[in-house]
Amino acid sequence: MYDYKSFDLIIDARSPREFDEDHIPGAVNLPVVDNAEFAEVGTLHRTNPLAAYQLGARYSLENISRHIETHISRYGSKSRILVYCFRGGKRSKVWQDVLETIGYRVERVKGGWKAYRRWVNEQLAVAPSGFRYIVVSGPTGCGKTRLLAALQDNGAQVLDLEALATHRGSIIGAVPGKPQPTQKLFDSLLLARLRSFDPERPVWVESESKKIGQVQLPDALLNAMRAGMTVAVDAPMALRVQLLREDYAHFEDDPGSMIERLRYLRPLIGGEEFDRWESLATEKRVPELFERLMRHHYDPTYRRSILRNYPDIDASPKIMLDGLSLAELQPVAQELIARMEQPATQN
Structure with a gap:
């Protein structure tokens, strides 16, 4: 073409x-x-x-x-x-x-x-395998997406799949006022992004499931990502809660709308736990609600998923972030690039 x-x-x-x-x-x-x-x-x-x-x-x-x-x-x-x-x-x-x-x-x-x-x-059946990937993994709210932005600021090749999908990837991840692209348009955007990369350099990407909202990732990309290197990122719970409050600020005034999106989880997590979520939402105790969601649903679910797709994740380099602002993540990104890209370049 x-x-x-x-x-x-x-x-x-x-x-x-x-x-x-x-x-x-x-x-x-x-x-x-x-x-x-x-x-x-x-x-x-x-x-x-x-x-x-x-x-x-x-x-x-x-x-x-x-x-x-x-x-x-x-x-x-x-x-x-x-x-x-x-x-x-x-x-x-x-x-x-x-x-x-x-x-x-x-x-x-x-x-x-x-x-x-x-x-x-x-192209999407073959192009993804032409790159080597560094996969940033970590639980909900640990700053993976912001770290990708900092990596890109410092010259890394970044594939931000959630940005292409206009969705944050979780059940509550719809972006207010911004519809997702159709599957076909997402495919076009993804291929265009891949074609902009230099195959001699690694591509940084966040660990994702097969679906991001309503769009699906091509199998060739998922397989190539799973064959790549991984970096395990985490952050203290207090910082994670604060990040969710910033990124999901629209739920601060209306936490009940978040509960409605989560309602289908009730059979999975149990009526007693879901009732607790509803109580916290009714009382607008949003920080406690976010923490409880992570501890009782997102963290164990993510752990199962990451072990299924990246069984060697526990042997990966680990980074505990002590700040999640873009400015605080700049030196972390610089260190990661020096640590994980330089050896590949020298080879």
């Missing part, structure tokens, strides 16, 4: 609905027809194909004219433009014809988004 970063502009000519489901990362949605127009033309095509094509052409020219004024006009004549639609057919061709008439250098994705999607699936 294409080296997408070599283009000055990538145009997704499909409808906004199709674009939202998945698109080439970095592409701009300049639809030939919008959602309503796409549905209208499709419905008409079933009874009168000629009228449908005429209507589609009128909508296309109107929309492309507007896109040229609002977006295309900012690009110079030497700009390289890539355009695609669903199958590489009419919608991308009309864009290509117009842009080439203006004088732009334009390429069209052969086979369109469908060909791109096949390529993503093929």
